[in-house]
Amino acid sequence: MDNRTLISGENPHEKSMQIAEKILAYIKTNKIPPDKRLPSENKLAEQFGVNRNIVRTAYSHLCSQGYVTSVQGKGHFPARRARPLIYKHSSTIGFSEIFGKKYDEYENKIVSWTKTEVKPNELARFGLEEGEMVYRLRTLRLVKGEVIAVCYSNIPAKHVPDFEEHFENYESINRIFMESYGYEHPVCDSISVKAANANSDDLKYLGISENTPVITIASTFSTAQTGVIEYFIIHAAGDKFILNMDFKNEERADD
Amino acid sequence: MDNRTLISGENPHEKSMQIAEKILAYIKTNKIPPDKRLPSENKLAEQFGVNRNIVRTAYSHLCSQGYVTSVQGKGHFPARRARPLIYKHSSTIGFSEIFGKKYDEYENKIVSWTKTEVKPNELARFGLEEGEMVYRLRTLRLVKGEVIAVCYSNIPAKHVPDFEEHFENYESINRIFMESYGYEHPVCDSISVKAANANSDDLKYLGISENTPVITIASTFSTAQTGVIEYFIIHAAGDKFILNMDFKNEERADD
DNA sequence: AAGTGGTCTAGACCACAAC
DNA sequence: TTGTGGTCTAGACCACTTT
Numbered sequence: 445m446d447n448r449t450l451i452s453g454e455n456p457h458e459k460s461m462q463i464a465e466k467i468l469a470y471i472k473t474n475k476i477p478p479d480k481r482l483p484s485e486n487k488l489a490e491q492f493g494v495n496r497n498i499v500r501t502a503y504s505h506l507c508s509q510g511y512v513t514s515v516q517g518k519g520h521f522p523a524r525r526a527r528p529l530i531y532k533h534s535s536t537i538g539f540s541e542i543f544g545k546k547y548d549e550y551e552n553k554i555v556s557w558t559k560t561e562v563k564p565n566e567l568a569r570f571g572l573e574e575g576e577m578v579y580r581l582r583t584l585r586l587v588k589g590e591v592i593a594v595c596y597s598n599i600p601a602k603h604v605p606d607f608e609e610h611f612e613n614y615e616s617i618n619r620i621f622m623e624s625y626g627y628e629h630p631v632c633d634s635i636s637v638k639a640a641n642a643n644s645d646d647l648k649y650l651g652i653s654e655n656t657p658v659i660t661i662a663s664t665f666s667t668a669q670t671g672v673i674e675y676f677i678i679h680a681a682g683d684k685f686i687l688n689m690d691f692k693n694e695e696r697a698d699d
Numbered sequence: 700m701d702n703r704t705l706i707s708g709e710n711p712h713e714k715s716m717q718i719a720e721k722i723l724a725y726i727k728t729n730k731i732p733p734d735k736r737l738p739s740e741n742k743l744a745e746q747f748g749v750n751r752n753i754v755r756t757a758y759s760h761l762c763s764q765g766y767v768t769s770v771q772g773k774g775h776f777p778a779r780r781a782r783p784l785i786y787k788h789s790s791t792i793g794f795s796e797i798f799g800k801k802y803d804e805y806e807n808k809i810v811s812w813t814k815t816e817v818k819p820n821e822l823a824r825f826g827l828e829e830g831e832m833v834y835r836l837r838t839l840r841l842v843k844g845e846v847i848a849v850c851y852s853n854i855p856a857k858h859v860p861d862f863e864e865h866f867e868n869y870e871s872i873n874r875i876f877m878e879s880y881g882y883e884h885p886v887c888d889s890i891s892v893k894a895a896n897a898n899s900d901d902l903k904y905l906g907i908s909e910n911t912p913v914i915t916i917a918s919t920f921s922t923a924q925t926g927v928i929e930y931f932i933i934h935a936a937g938d939k940f941i942l943n944m945d946f947k948n949e950e951r952a953d954d
Numbered sequence: 955a956a957g958t959g960g961t962c963t964a965g966a967c968c969a970c971a972a973c
Numbered sequence: 974t975t976g977t978g979g980t981c982t983a984g985a986c987c988a989c990t991t992t
Contacts, residue, residue: 458960458961458962459962460961460962481977484977484978485977485978486976486977494963495962495963495964495965496963496964496965497961497962497963497964498961498963500978500979501961503978508896510896514977514978514979515971515977515978516969516970516971516977516978516979517969517970517971517972517976517977517978518970518971518972519971519976519977519978520977520978528893535946632946633945633946633947634943634944634945634946634947635943635944636941636942636943636944637914637941637942637944638783638938638940638941638942639894639895639912639913639914639937639938640894640912640937640938641763641764641765641912641938657894657896657912657913657937658894658912659892659894659914682893682894682895683893683894683895683896685893686892687891687892687893688890688891688892689890689891689892689944690888690889691790691886691887691888691889691890692888692889713979713980713981714981715980715981736958739957739958739959740958741957741958749981750981750982750983750984751982751983752983753980753981753982755959755960756980756981758959769958769959769960770958770959770989770990771958771959771960771988771989772957772958772959772988772989772990772991773958773959773989773991774957774958774959774990775958775959955991955992956992957990957991957992958988958990958991959987959988959989960986960987960989961987961988962984962985962986962987963983963984963985963986964983965981965982965983966980966981967979967981967982968978968979968980968981969977969978969979969980970976970977970978970979971975971976971977971978972974972975972976972977973974973975973976
């Protein structure tokens with residue numbers, strides 16, 4: 445649109461920034477593949493006649509911008525820009541069902557669960573009384589063994605007595621709701637989306653760097669029999685996960 | 700949920716991380732207000748018996764985590780955690796109309812515009828032939844003088860001949876569509892959301908740091924008369940902007 | 955003038971990976 | 974053993990703000 449430097453922000457007069465530009469230009473013009481090592485810090489420091497720390501901050505900027513990844517003992521590499529997964533939201537089909545249908549190697553794992561009292565801010569959401577219990581599950585969603593999202597499910601215990609007895613061979617929460625408790629398929633009432641910095645869970649499970657943005661999607665699901673049955677939160681790497689919603693039932697190509 | 704360090708990620712054995720923890724604990728336990736200066740780098744370096752660079756990286760971590768802001772010549776300060784704006788999406792009411800109704804001091808400014816040929820990847824979206832023209836507007840949305848979002852509107856020129864003649868006293872695109880061209884109110888067909896790192900426009904207009912995640916919302920709008928009339932992209936600071944959608948027309952409190 | 959954060963140098967030692 | 978990135982030290986100079 446207009447002239448701009450390749451690297452956004454910061455003072456272009458800094459040596460570290462100039463070197464970052466040069467490295468980025470080198471990657472782009474020579475089309476360095478992601479498995480080929482970039483010049484080492486020491487080599488570039490000597491080549492540009494600067495201290496190694498300057499090269500380090502240059503590489504550090506490129507890492508935080510998502511252009512480069514670094515591996516200790518091995519070196520720096522052009523970042524592999526993963527093709528993003530597109531989560532096509534449907535208010536009538538669940539997360540697991542969509543991804544399970546889309547990918548052969550889709551998995552769903554429960555990491556941990558608790559059963560605790562409802563929190564004050566949840567009372568209105570679930571229509572519960574103080575002191576009632578809520579199941580809280582932390583689950584991972586994997587495609588081809590790679591974690592694509594950390595999810596949190598919150599379910600009022602009164603709708604799912606002895607819920608933990610159904611955790612074996614866990615595939616999808618909705619299947620438990622329907623097959624074990626006889627509820628109809630939950631429907632999404634509302635959805636709330638924001639971008640955030642990664643928290644410790646995200647870093648741990650998603651295997652992302654501190655600078656990767658995370659998209660968080662919070663939604664409530666209900667059935668006619670129970671009212672709100674689940675408050676569901678998804679955390680996914682922002683650069684790998686796109687939430688798509690069609691209000692007309694048409695297919696749409698995305699760029 | 701489980702025991703975790705206050706600061707996410709990275710090796711807790713590093714001095715810089717331990718110092719970051721201490722600074723954060725100091726802020727939290729003493730409830731330091733955002734306008735009160737935190738201890739200087741030199742002072743903390745002396746106090747903890749480490750090099751100033753270590754204190755610098757500790758502060759740097761806290762900045763990137765959004766806990767602290769730094770101002771050259773003045774010092775470090777606890778970050779002001781802005782109350783997020785909630786954009787309650789409605790497929791039948793536009794962005795400007797929602798915020799204009801919600802905030803007294805809502806503004807809408809055109810930063811720049813161009814009229815260029817349709818791009819190959821846009822052909823299907825707009826149902827255009829190669830060579831047809833598209834208006835592209837870059838606009839800012841402000842609340843109380845503060846930029847809350849950078850927006851990009853793409854509109855096929857054939858639906859809005861001499862579009863630029865209506866840019867004076869610009870309030871909302873939808874008003875131009877309706878009042879100047881006689882179209883019905885555009886309706887949102889689809890929406891696509893992701894989290895990203897800030898680009899140069901975001902940094903420039905949103906006044907955010909390089910580590911602030913950005914939420915991007917892309918949507919298509921159409922009218923019965925024109926088909927798809929607008930492809931609309933919103934960039935907003937992830938920590939200040941929440942996209943909310945209710946599929947039932949109920950009010951919902953958010954935490 | 956003194957204090958603040960921002961950039962940069964020159965060097966040390968460590969953990970890890972490859973040869 | 975050598976080379977890689979990761980952490981840390983000790984110091985210099987600069988830009989900016991406050992006193």
